[in-house]
Each structure stands twice: as structure tokens, then as C-alpha cells.
Amino acid sequence: MKKKKIIFLFLVLGLIASFILIYDGFFPTKNFASFKVGDRLLVWSITLILFILYTHTDSKPQLVPSVLSIEKDAGKEKDKSDVSFKDVAGLDEIKEELQETIDFINNFMKYRKMGAKIPKGILFYGPPGTGKTLLAKAVAGETNSTFLYASGSEFVEKYVGVGAKRVRTLFEKAKKEAPAIIFIDEIDAIGARRNSESNNEKDQTLNQLLVEMDGFNSNETVIVIGATNRLDLLDEALLRPGRFDRHIFVGNPNVKAREEILEVHTKNKPLDKSIDIKSIAKKTTGLSGAQLANIANEAAIIAVRKNKNIISSHEFDAAIERVLAGLEVKNPSILRKEKETVAIHEAGHALVSKLLATDIVQKISIVPRGQALGYVLKFPDEERYLLTKSELLNKITCLLAGRAAEELIFSEITTGAKDDLNKATDIAREMVCSYGMSSLGTMALDNNFMRYNSDVIRIEVKKITDERYKEAIQLIEENKELLQNIANVLLENETIDNDELDNIFENHRKSKLPCAINSN
Numbered sequence: 334m335k336k337k338k339i340i341f342l343f344l345v346l347g348l349i350a351s352f353i354l355i356y357d358g359f360f361p362t363k364n365f366a367s368f369k370v371g372d373r374l375l376v377w378s379i380t381l382i383l384f385i386l387y388t389h390t391d392s393k394p395q396l397v398p399s400v401l402s403i404e405k406d407a408g409k410e411k412d413k414s415d416v417s418f419k420d421v422a423g424l425d426e427i428k429e430e431l432q433e434t435i436d437f438i439n440n441f442m443k444y445r446k447m448g449a450k451i452p453k454g455i456l457f458y459g460p461p462g463t464g465k466t467l468l469a470k471a472v473a474g475e476t477n478s479t480f481l482y483a484s485g486s487e488f489v490e491k492y493v494g495v496g497a498k499r500v501r502t503l504f505e506k507a508k509k510e511a512p513a514i515i516f517i518d519e520i521d522a523i524g525a526r527r528n529s530e531s532n533n534e535k536d537q538t539l540n541q542l543l544v545e546m547d548g549f550n551s552n553e554t555v556i557v558i559g560a561t562n563r564l565d566l567l568d569e570a571l572l573r574p575g576r577f578d579r580h581i582f583v584g585n586p587n588v589k590a591r592e593e594i595l596e597v598h599t600k601n602k603p604l605d606k607s608i609d610i611k612s613i614a615k616k617t618t619g620l621s622g623a624q625l626a627n628i629a630n631e632a633a634i635i636a637v638r639k640n641k642n643i644i645s646s647h648e649f650d651a652a653i654e655r656v657l658a659g660l661e662v663k664n665p666s667i668l669r670k671e672k673e674t675v676a677i678h679e680a681g682h683a684l685v686s687k688l689l690a691t692d693i694v695q696k697i698s699i700v701p702r703g704q705a706l707g708y709v710l711k712f713p714d715e716e717r718y719l720l721t722k723s724e725l726l727n728k729i730t731c732l733l734a735g736r737a738a739e740e741l742i743f744s745e746i747t748t749g750a751k752d753d754l755n756k757a758t759d760i761a762r763e764m765v766c767s768y769g770m771s772s773l774g775t776m777a778l779d780n781n782f783m784r785y786n787s788d789v790i791r792i793e794v795k796k797i798t799d800e801r802y803k804e805a806i807q808l809i810e811e812n813k814e815l816l817q818n819i820a821n822v823l824l825e826n827e828t829i830d831n832d833e834l835d836n837i838f839e840n841h842r843k844s845k846l847p848c849a850i851n852s853n
């Protein structure tokens with residue numbers, strides 16, 4: 334379109350020049366005396382050529398991108414993948430399960446002779462950053478297949494038909510370059526359940542995807558891998574046999590897998606002998622593969638910044654903190670009064686966490702990082718898959734303890750508890766709606782019930798958080814002196830680590846013992 338505009342501009346100039354020269358032909362003036370007949374003919378012919386060019390340039394309105402740009406967009410990372418299963422740490426069961434698919438692509442004829450059909454579609458689902466894309470790339474790498482990457486959101490367009498066309502182009506390309514792995518990330522963007530307030534463009538795109546998946550037969554070595562964080566959102570039609578009929582959950586790594594992931598991502602980095610990958614793996618419960626990769630990279634960056642030629646455990650600790658809590662804010666201009674409030678707030682979290690022995694407090698800090706003015710870094714003592722009701726309640730108490738400490742010490746509350754309140758409310762809502770842990774009964778509540786009974790749910794959630802808040806207040810009240818001690822050390826040193834916190838508790842305990850000499 335830009336080209337057309339430029340041609341149009343020259344055409345207008347040409348036309349003006351042509352008219353002036355025609356006019357001048359009839360009523361010659363001095364101005365154009367030097368223009369011979371040949372020159373005039375040249376200007377007229379150029380104008381004519383511009384006119385022909387203008388009328389022949391693609392004049393499709395910009396509403397729909399041209400086919401060319403669609404072809405360029407669909408399957409951007411068209412390439413052979415150089416990732417193999419060696420690069421995917423942990424996830425052993427998944428790799429085993431994918432072995433069959435790999436064998437099918439590698440020994441296509443063997444299966445064909447037997448009349449065996451292999452699944453066309455595999456769906457990876459699970460939290461972000463757990464290696465879904467990496468696994469798909471590794472399948473392509475292990476089979477030397479073309480890897481075609483597309484993100485579901487790329488197909489979502491305002492204009493009807495564009496998304497569907499992109500899907501078609503993607504599959505055409507895959508068939509042409511088979512064996513191929515089509516990887517559609519965020520497939521929920523196009524594959525979400527259809528409802529009555531349907532969106533025509535989205536429906537057409539999803540329909541096209543279904544048509545394509547039904548359309549290619551098992552003789553074509555094209556495998557579609559979809560990935561989503563929300564399996565529950567997907568349209569059932571997409572999950573039917575013959576489409577995405579293999580669902581593989583890719584979850585956050587356990588301690589052994591975390592160790593392996595850290596090994597993979599530190600393989601090419603010069604590590605100090607003192608570094609114990611096992612202990613880093615233990616400290617990072619609940620983190621995803623992507624976060625661990627990020628930590629390894631941050632540790633290297635921090636070491637470079639310190640002009641070191643080897644990465645030590647100090648850099649790793651700093652990297653964990655940075656990835657979990659965000660960037661340290663340099664020269665923050667925080668008022669003394671605010672600092673006191675933050676210290677009391679964080680001391681409240683740490684005190685109650687320790688009293689209730691929920692998680693191990695790794696570090697308390699009032700050095701602002703990212704959006705937070707202060708934070709408490711905690712890790713569970715061990716890998717947990719099940720949580721008891723009392724553990725969930727204790728978690729809520731710990732979350733509300735920051736606000737409780739503020740109220741108790743300053744008789745005033747601040748906006749600092751926003752994030753805590755969100756998290757506490759989320760846990761309480763889950764207890765009520767998903768875990769059957771409230772007086773509403775031992776059942777899960779479906780969306781319909783939740784929509785029409787939001788008040789009932791709110792009352793239940795409030796009951797839980799109110800009680801927990803009361804408990805937090807009581808615990809802090811009983812240990813006010815300890816809270817002050819923690820806050821004072823924080824104000825003085827800005828951070829407290831696990832051992833120092835133990836010391837504060839221990840010193841406090843000793844100070845409460847009746848003095849041995851005086852007792853005589």
C-alpha cells in the first residue's frame with residue numbers, strides 16, 4: 334500500500350507537469366522555452382507509465398492482510414530444531430511417553446504396514462515456564478522434523494476469515510515440509526469453548542483448525558502439538574479422538590528435576606567448587622524450569638558485573654532473590670516512618686510464619702525490590718503435594734500477619750497489604766469452592782452456582798479470613814516484644830536471614846528465662 338501511495342504522488346506530479354506542458358504547447362511562454370518536443374514527450378510518457386503502474390498495483394484495501402504476509406506469519410520459526418531430549422531435564426515420564434510418537438515419525442513405514450494410526454495431536458498443559466515449548470522442539474529435534482511454531486494469539490484477528498486462512502497456510506506448509514511438528518502455543522486463544530455470544534472470527538478459526546486436523550491422514554507425518562495453561566477452557570471438539578487426544582500434564586519440577594534443570598543451565602558456566610546444586614534445588618521449591626534457567630543466567634550476569642571470573646553461591650543467592658522478588662531499587666526515597674511501617678509489616682509475616690512453622694523463612698528484607706517495599710522469602714521445608722486444611726488456614730494467617738502487625742503497633746492500616754489480601758482471599762476462595770472445606774459442604778462448586786451465589790460464597794470466604802486475622806492479631810499480641818526485636822534489627826540491618834532470625838528468637842527466649850544467679 335505504501336508503494337501505491339508513492340506512485341500516486343509521482344503520478345499527480347506527472348499529471349501537473351503534463352498539463353502545464355500541454356497548456357504551454359498552445360500558449361508558449363518563456364518559462365518552458367527550453368522544453369523541446371522530445372522533452373515534452375518524455376514527461377508525457379513517464380506520466381503514462383506511472384498511470385499504468387498505479388492502476389496495476391494491488392489495490393486490495395488494507396482490511397485483510399495480503400496472502401503474502403499471511404504466509405510469512407504462519408509458522409514463523411520454520412526450521413529444523415537443534416534441541417534434543419538431552420536438553421530437557423527431568424520430565425522423564427513425559428519423554429518416555431513421547432518416545433512412541435518419535436518412533437512413529439522415525440519408522441513411519443513400520444507403523445503404516447501394520448495399519449497403525451498414531452495420534453495426530455498432543456496437548457501439553459500445565460503452568461507457565463515448565464518446558465512445554467522445549468519438549469515440542471525436542472520432539473522435532475529427535476525426529477529431524479521441521480518445527481513450525483505458531484502462537485494461538487497470532488490467529489486472533491479482527492477480520493473474519495484471516496485466522497482461518499492462517500491456519501490453512503500453516504498446515505499446507507507443514508504437509509509440504511513433512512515430517513513436521515506444528516506447535517501451537519496458547520492454543521486456548523483459538524480453542525476456547527464456544528458459547529452463545531459467539532465470535533464469528535474465532536469460531537471460523539477454530540473450525541478451520543478442526544477441519545485441518547481431520548483432513549490430514551495418518552500417512553502424513555505431521556504432528557500437531559498444542560500447549561495451554563488452561564485445559565479447562567478448551568472446546569471439547571478439540572479434545573475428541575483424532576484431534577488432540579493425548580493430554581500430557583507438564584508440571585513444576587520436583588527437587589530431583591530442579592537439580593537436573595540447574596545442571597543443564599550451569600553446564601557451560603564456570604562455577605565455584607563451593608556451589609552445591611543440590612542445596613540450590615532444595616531452596617527453590619515451587620519454581621518452574623524457566624525460573625531456574627533465569628536464576629542460572631542472572632547468577633552469571635551478577636558475577637560479570639562484580640568482575641569475577643567464577644560464579645559463587647553468593648551470586649546464586651542474589652539471583653534467586655532477584656528472580657523471586659524483582660530488581661533491587663537503588664537509592665529509594667522512603668520516609669523513615671514508612672520504613673518503620675514496612676519493618677513492622679514484614680516482621681509480622683516472619684514472626685507468625687515461624688510461630689506456626691509453615692515454611693522456612695529464608696530471608697526478611699526491607700530493601701525495596703520491584704513493586705514491593707519489603708518481603709519475606711520463604712520456602713517449604715519439603716516437597717508437598719497435599720496440603721491439609723490447617724496448613725491452608727495457617728498460610729492465610731501468615732499472609733494476614735503483616736496487616737495485623739501494622740494495626741496492632743500503629744493503630745492504623747496501610748495499602749501495603751494489597752498483595753497479601755489477594756493471596757489470602759484466593760486461598761480462602763479455593764477452600765470454599767474447590768476443596769469443600771467450608772460450611773457450604775463437602776463439594777466442589779460449579780461456575781453456575783458461583784455466579785448466582787456469589788454473596789453466599791463471599792460470606793464463607795469472609796468467615797475464614799476474619800477468623801485468621803483474629804488469630805494473627807492474637808499471636809502478635811502475645812509476642813509483641815519479639816515482633817519489635819525483629820523490626821528493630823530490620824531497621825538497623827535492612828535484612829535478616831534464616832540463622833539471624835533463629836538467633837533473635839533464641840535471645841528472646843533466653844531473656845525470658847529466670848536468671849540463674851538471682852534465683853537463689
Ligand SMILES: Nc1ncnc2c1ncn2[C@@H]1O[C@H](COP(=O)(O)OP(=O)(O)OP(=O)(O)O)[C@@H](O)[C@H]1O
Pocket residue numbers: 420421422423424460461462463464465466467468518560561562594597621622623624626
Ligand atoms: N525441563 C526443563 N529442562 C531444561 N530447561 C527447561 C526445562 N523447563 C523449562 N526450561 C527452561 O525454561 C525455558 C522456558 O520454557 P518453555 O518455553 O518450554 O516453557 P513453556 O511451558 O512453554 O512456557 P509457557 O507456558 O509460558 O509458554 C526454556 O527455554 C528452558 O530454558
Ligand SMILES: [Zn+2]
Pocket residue numbers: 678682735736749750753
Ligand atoms: Zn505483606
